[in-house]
Amino acid sequence: MTDNKRLAYSIIQFLRDQLQSGDLSSDAQESLEVAVQCLETAFGISVENEDLAVSRTLPEIFSAAVLEEVPNVVVDSDLHSPTVEDLSKAELLKTEGNEQMKIENYQSAVDYYTKAIELNPNNAVYFCNRAAAYSKLGNYSGAVQDCEKAIAFDPCYSKAYGRMGLALASLNKYSEAVDYYKKALELDPDNESYKANLGVAEQKIKDAPSPTGGSGGFDLAGLLNNPGFMNMASNLMQNSQVQQLVSGMMSGSYGPVGGTAGGPGTGANDIAGLIQARQSNP
Known part of the structure; x- marks a missing residue:
């Protein structure tokens, strides 16, 4: 599993480099950010796990592999x-x-x-x-x-x-x-x-819109209009552990997110309802 984590860490590094390149559209940036979060969750790693880093970047490893596959290419x-x-x-x-x-x-x-x-x-x-x-x-x-x-x-x-x-x-x-x-x-x-x-x-x-949606804050509207994100969010909301986590956050157990604990407009079901509402009203 360690090798898999190191590979995942290299992929995450590559994706973060792409995010910092400034060449991506806002939609592409959002998609990569979601991909990074999914990889970190799936493999239980984060950018702080520097012990998983390898000596060469993923593009360098890929380039070396390509050269090995085409040994007869004339370079001189x-x-x-x-x-x-x-x-x-x-x-x-x-x-x-x-x-x-x-x-x-x-x-x-x-x-x-x-x-x-x-x-x-x-x-x-x-x-x-x-x-x-x-x-x-x-x-x-x-x-x-x-x-x-x-x-x-x-x-x-x-x-x-x-x-x-x-x-x-x-x-x-x-x-x-x-x-x-x-x-x-x-x-x-x-x-x-x-x-x-x-x-x-x-x-x-x-x-080109700024990564923050041009308002200096998080572009929630843009994120909710992203089909890839909405599909992922819908799937996540079917997971009981995610529902409990969101419910705890919304009730104040993990810190205030909005509304009062136990009050209207809070809880995992309301988040799911929001997602369903956005999907039914494109």
Whole structure:
């Protein structure tokens, strides 16, 4: 059970890091907060249990595992020098991929770009084009990875920065998207598409509600309108121990929560009633 607790602790650490990143919507933050609380309750641990921490973070462990699964990946460009024939075939494959994009056959486009990359893995254009196809398919994480590779091969490739911004914005990472749109505009200052996308991302940041619902306090209304939370709360209220705990809190046994002990508007049944009322009146 100790290993399970250490794994759960690492997951909780990862989730808390995501909450602190500032890239999540208010709904996503609420969902992660509920997930953290559920994990802590299920495994009987908390953030104070530092003795459960391991030397590497969960993302670091995952990255190491991925590398172990793909030992034949070429990481040194010198190990693969495309022949003239390879370069010619890769260009033909890229052109075919472009044609598939025009007719909105995005998966086929991905396949052609991938074959081109296999023949010439150091071409920024191939990765950038595949990123565009991935975005059309909704694979924004794949698009981000391909844009990163394109930028690594060509740091002055404005289109790669623009497509990176688009993929990040689609993942609701507007702050990061703004940075990439700005870089794209530095390299291509007359591009109206980058200007428009930058404006949209900046407006999204301005319109994003604060984690406290914009009022400086706990956003109870937002929490009660969260379907995931309401479903979890309904299930919890069926547990007799939870009912006793809430009843004790509401009666004053565990400290005042609202109302007077034993008075109207208190007790587990009233909480359950509130939850049922919110579910029946969406």
